[in-house]
Amino acid sequence: MLAALKLGIPLQLPYLSPAAHGESILTGVNFASSASGWFDNTATHFNVVGLTKQFEWFKSWKAEVLSLAGPKRGNFIISNALYAFSTGSNDWVNNYYINPPLMKKYTPQAYTTLLLGFVEQYTMELYSLGGRNIAILNLPPLGCLPAQITLHGHGNQTCVQSLNDVALGFNQQLPGVVDAMNKKTPGARLIILDIYNPIYNAWQDPQKFGFKYARVGCCGTGDLEVSVLCNRAVPAxxxxxxxxxxxxFHPTGHFYSQLADYMYSYAKPILLAPPNP
Incomplete structure (x- = not known):
């Protein structure tokens, strides 16, 4: 959302918002569902909406855009929009590592391969539906999330290396997948936005980036509270x-603002460059 403001466009309305109809949808819509992931199985744990259903929403949005704007302007909007996939953390910390049958079925490497298959599947589906400027965020340092340190740190107050390792494993293989897709998507620009290093670097030296606290969040104890556990009855x-x-689990607005600046400065020259031949 802060990236949208950086680009000078209004905040995207959630797709299910009653206001997400008419002219308001022509500047973008947010199809995300909190606690989902690349793997639809992840969404089922929290009764939220997986990517398969989110793509059904996207198709409905596309049809409404074409109806509102007409074929020429509508297709221009769709092909010139910037699309971002920001997902994947829940596939690990809120599915794999709390799901013994899944851990038995897949090694971390096999699960990474499964997830990368979904990255390709959904990115290519978006391309087939007219998306041409597509950003894929890599995984953050999962082991530096306060909840994961609390749950898996065995009393230590530092990042959990084993969780960071699975994130790094995914991130190291993601460029190969994206490079391969770039070779078969003429007219597109597919890019990776790195969030691992900005978060990891800030965690390692918070003062350098203007922060005092990295280990704990602002809500409640800062050790474990997330989502509905952060409410008006919980001190902040x-x-x-x-x-x-x-x-x-989630950064503050102040950190997101820094992250948006970083991603904007990285993505701008790529998105202004010629698309794939």
Whole structure:
């Protein structure tokens, strides 16, 4: 959302918002469903909407855009829009590592391969539906999330290396998948946006980036609270801008603002360059 403001466009309405109809949808819509992932199985754990259903929403949005704007302008909007896949963390911390049958079925490497298959599947589906400017965010340092340190750190207050390793394994293989897709998507620009290093670097040296606290979030104890556990009845810190994380999983607005600046400066020259031949 902050990236949208950086680009000078309005915040995207959630697809299910009653206001997400008419002219308001022509500047973008947010199809995301919190706690979902690349793997639809991840969404079932929290009764949220997986990517398969999100793509059904996208198809409905596309049809409404074409109806509102007409074929020529509508297709221009669809092909010139910037699309972002920001997902994947839940596939690990809220599915694989809490799902013994899944851990028995897949080694971490095999599960990574499965997830990368979904990356290709959904990216190519978006391309087939008219998307041409597509950003894929890699995984953050999962072992540095406050909740994961609490749950898997065995009392240590540092990042959990085994969780960071699975994120790095995915991230190291992602460029090969994206490079292969770039070779078969004429007219497109497929890019990876790195969020691992900005978060990891800030965690390792928070003062350098203007923060005081990396280990705990602003909400409650900062160790484990997330989502509905952060509410009006739960105390929060006095200054969220001092924290990298707001809850035990998600960064603060102040950190997201820095991340948006970083991603914008990285993506702008790529998106202004000629598309794939």
């Amino acid at each position: 810190c006095s200054n969220a801008d001092e924290h990298i994380f707001f809850d035990s």
